[in-house]
Amino acid sequence: xQNIDQPTEMTATEGAIVQINCTYQTSGxxxxxxxxxxxxxxxxxxxxxxxxxxEEKGRFSSFLSxxxxxxxxxxxxxxxxxxxxxxxxxxxxxxxxxxxxxxxLLVTP
Amino acid sequence: TAGITQAPTSxxxxxxxxxxxxxxxxxxHNAMYWYRQDLGLGLRLIHYSNTAGTTGKxxxxxxxxxxxxxxDDFPLTLASAVPSQTSVYFCASSDAxxxxxxxxxxxxxSRLTVL
Numbered sequence: 449x450q451n452i453d454q455p456t457e458m459t460a461t462e463g464a465i466v467q468i469n470c471t472y473q474t475s476g477x478x479x480x481x482x483x484x485x486x487x488x489x490x491x492x493x494x495x496x497x498x499x500x501x502x503e504e505k506g507r508f509s510s511f512l513s514x515x516x517x518x519x520x521x522x523x524x525x526x527x528x529x530x531x532x533x534x535x536x537x538x539x540x541x542x543x544x545x546x547x548x549x550x551x552x553l554l555v556t557p
Numbered sequence: 558t559a560g561i562t563q564a565p566t567s568x569x570x571x572x573x574x575x576x577x578x579x580x581x582x583x584x585x586h587n588a589m590y591w592y593r594q595d596l597g598l599g600l601r602l603i604h605y606s607n608t609a610g611t612t613g614k615x616x617x618x619x620x621x622x623x624x625x626x627x628x629d630d631f632p633l634t635l636a637s638a639v640p641s642q643t644s645v646y647f648c649a650s651s652d653a654x655x656x657x658x659x660x661x662x663x664x665x666x667s668r669l670t671v672l
Contacts, residue, residue, distance in 0.1 A: 479658060490647060490665050491600070496658035535600065543588045543607060543653035544615060545661055549599035 452548035454536050459554045460526055468521045468551045470536030478539040482510050482521045485533045485550070494534075495521070523553075531555045559583050561664035563648050569670045570638050578633040578667050580648035588653035589631040590661065591615075591623060593644040600647065606631055607653060638671045645669075 451473040460466040472480070479498040483491040497503055497512035497519060509522040521534055533552050537545040564579045582589065591603040592615075602615030606625040620642060622634045631650075635642055645668050649661040 481658070481660070490663035491661075492663070493660050496660065498658070537600075539659060542605075542613075543651060543659050544590055544602050544605045545659075546602070546616075547592075547600040549597065 452536055452538060452546060454534075454548045454551045456549070457552045457554070459556060460523075462526055462528060462555055462557055464526050465522065465524050466526060466553065468523075468534050468536075468553065470519045470521070470548060472517050472519070472536070472538050472548075474517075474538050474540035474546065476540040477514060478541065480510075480512055480519050481537040481539075481545060482508075482519075483535040483537065483547075485535060487532070491535055526555050528555050528557070560662060561648055561650055563646075563664035563667050565667060566665070567668040567670075569672060570635075572639055572671055573637055576635045576638055576669070578635075578646055578648075578669070580631045580633070580664060581629050582631075582648075582650040582662075583629065584650060584652070584662065585628060586650035586652050586662070587628070588651045588659075589625065590649045590651075591621070591631070591633045592647045592649065593617065594647060594666075595644050603633065603646075635669075638669075640671045643669060643671045 454470045482494040485491040495510035507524045533550040535550045536548040561582045590605045592600045604623040606612045648664040
């Protein structure tokens with residue numbers, strides 16, 4: 449079984465920092481992914497964590513703690529174009545990703 | 558590079574009719590997937606294929622069938638559509654089983670409305 453939880457909605461101000469949390473309870477673990485999805489578009493890959501710690505990629509960073517079943521996506525220097533849904537996904541076994549319900553982020557001026 | 562092509566982009570279908578959503582990738586990825594996305598429910602896996610000639614059931618397979626005759630194509634068929642199958646359908650592929658992350662690449666989606 450699997451249970452992946454993330455907040456439904458968040459609002460943040462342009463130029464600020466926002467942290468989107470994801471907790472998971474899965475029967476296995478082979479990696480955690482973050483995807484970005486703009487309205488009406490396909491999800492696009494942002495980051496991947498399989499070991500504990502922080503992965504930094506430009507304005508975006510992702511953190512993983514396997515012992516706590518916890519990850520977060522950190523977005524710095526927010527821009528209006530960052531308004532989107534952010535999807536947390538876990539591979540527990542096999543190759544398919546199991547997605548959470550997504551967090552809708554609204555960036556305001 | 559086209560990546561993944563889905564067709565049709567959108568379709569309105571009468572209940573009880575059959576429909577095949579097409580998915581083609583040109584990346585020579587071995588694994589392919591079909592997800593449906595519904596408001597408040599997120600992306601849910603319908604069927605997957607780890608390699609040509611094999612398929613498997615995901616979280617919500619009922620009412621859907623797939624085939625994987627070759628590497629590039631992975632059609633999704635609704636034999637007798639029902640209104641609860643109204644959704645946005647995303648096809649995805651990945652170069653699974655190789656070193657590194659199994660990153661899924663998604664098609665643009667097919668919006669299906671069943672009346």
